[in-house]
Amino acid sequence: MSLHDLEKTFQDKIDKEIKIEPKDWMPEAYRKTNLRQISQHAHSEIVGMLPEGNWITRAPTLKRKAILIAKVQDEAGHGLYLYSAAETLGTSREQMVEDLNSGKAKYSSIFNYPTLTWADMGAVGWLVDGAAILNQVMLCRTSYGPYARAMVRICKEESFHQRQGFETLLVLSKGTKEQKAMCQDAINRWWWPSLMMFGPKDSESTNSDQSIKWKIKRKTNDELRQQFVDMITEQIKLLGMTLPDENIRWNKERNHYDFGEINWDEFWNVVKGNGPCNKQRLEVKNKDHQEGLWVREAALAYAEKKRLRVTAKVA
Numbered sequence: 001m002s003l004h005d006l007e008k009t010f011q012d013k014i015d016k017e018i019k020i021e022p023k024d025w026m027p028e029a030y031r032k033t034n035l036r037q038i039s040q041h042a043h044s045e046i047v048g049m050l051p052e053g054n055w056i057t058r059a060p061t062l063k064r065k066a067i068l069i070a071k072v073q074d075e076a077g078h079g080l081y082l083y084s085a086a087e088t089l090g091t092s093r094e095q096m097v098e099d100l101n102s103g104k105a106k107y108s109s110i111f112n113y114p115t116l117t118w119a120d121m122g123a124v125g126w127l128v129d130g131a132a133i134l135n136q137v138m139l140c141r142t143s144y145g146p147y148a149r150a151m152v153r154i155c156k157e158e159s160f161h162q163r164q165g166f167e168t169l170l171v172l173s174k175g176t177k178e179q180k181a182m183c184q185d186a187i188n189r190w191w192w193p194s195l196m197m198f199g200p201k202d203s204e205s206t207n208s209d210q211s212i213k214w215k216i217k218r219k220t221n222d223e224l225r226q227q228f229v230d231m232i233t234e235q236i237k238l239l240g241m242t243l244p245d246e247n248i249r250w251n252k253e254r255n256h257y258d259f260g261e262i263n264w265d266e267f268w269n270v271v272k273g274n275g276p277c278n279k280q281r282l283e284v285k286n287k288d289h290q291e292g293l294w295v296r297e298a299a300l301a302y303a304e305k306k307r308l309r310v311t312a313k314v315a
């Protein structure tokens, strides 16, 4: 088959909603785009453990601590499913981790902001997981089979994460004057960075057009961002809090909420490695990787011992 025919058959499959599987023929650019997005996504889950892990030792009650540990552990699991999905595209987990630790690979801008108070655990759950889930529900129908299947499982856990974040803020919003202020402050600090999670506006998004044609993405960055604004502007009424944007108002013609302009200089600055915590996140990841070396070596030695025992038995 000529390259042209292969490409046509591939696009026909996508148009008919048939999943692309690891051993199927695919254009090199499709493989690369998926690898880029899935590995960035995996890194986000893993780096995303750090801002929340920061509060495990300081959670206000035993129950809150148990919930937070479980949530952070879930994020580790998500990272692992996603690294496995990315490996089906012909790279190794070692390579992906090396790219993360060297600063070559990207991860979501959101995890370069600090978690300053307990209310941030609520805001991260409600806003950050809330933004992630809108994106991820769409990705359950992405065209690459291993990515889509990983997302189905991840989404089930993320929807619980979002509810626990909202409940954490709900309790604070009904608390003392100080707790209410802490809740509002966390919302104020996490709102704009959460909007940035959806990526640059469509006119600046270099990958969107092709990714939509290949059904890797089903909605554009701006469509998902608008869906998020509409959802949160309604939910915040239950908290009795406000969003830090005086331009939010219902637009009857569009049937959506209008909202203010995102600070795109801040966004690109964080993406390029100059956000409040970029340096700190990479330092911690590199230190952890170094300190975990003996665990990886022990696991490999154990696997080798087991393999030799099986080989000896067979012989």
Ligand code: BYC
Pocket (backbone or CB within 6 Å): 036, 037, 040, 041, 042, 044, 045, 046, 047, 048, 049, 052, 075, 106, 107, 108, 109, 110, 124, 128, 129, 132, 133, 135, 196, 197, 198, 199, 200, 204, 205, 206, 207, 208, 211, 217, 221, 271
């Ligand atoms: N941060 O052409 P565009 C979680 C980059 S974690 C950094 O629109 P695309 C959780 C983009 O990579 C879940 N970089 O790109 C965990 C591209 O650069 P390259 C996180 C960003 O790929 C713990 C360039 O900008 N979710 O749930 O079509 C606790 C141009 O952008 C960002 C995911 O990772 C950003 N925000 O669309 C709590 C979802 N935005 O690669 C919660 C998976 C854009 O060409 N990823 N860039 O050098 C995606 O869906 C897509 O990659 C994006 C961007 C929507 C993010």
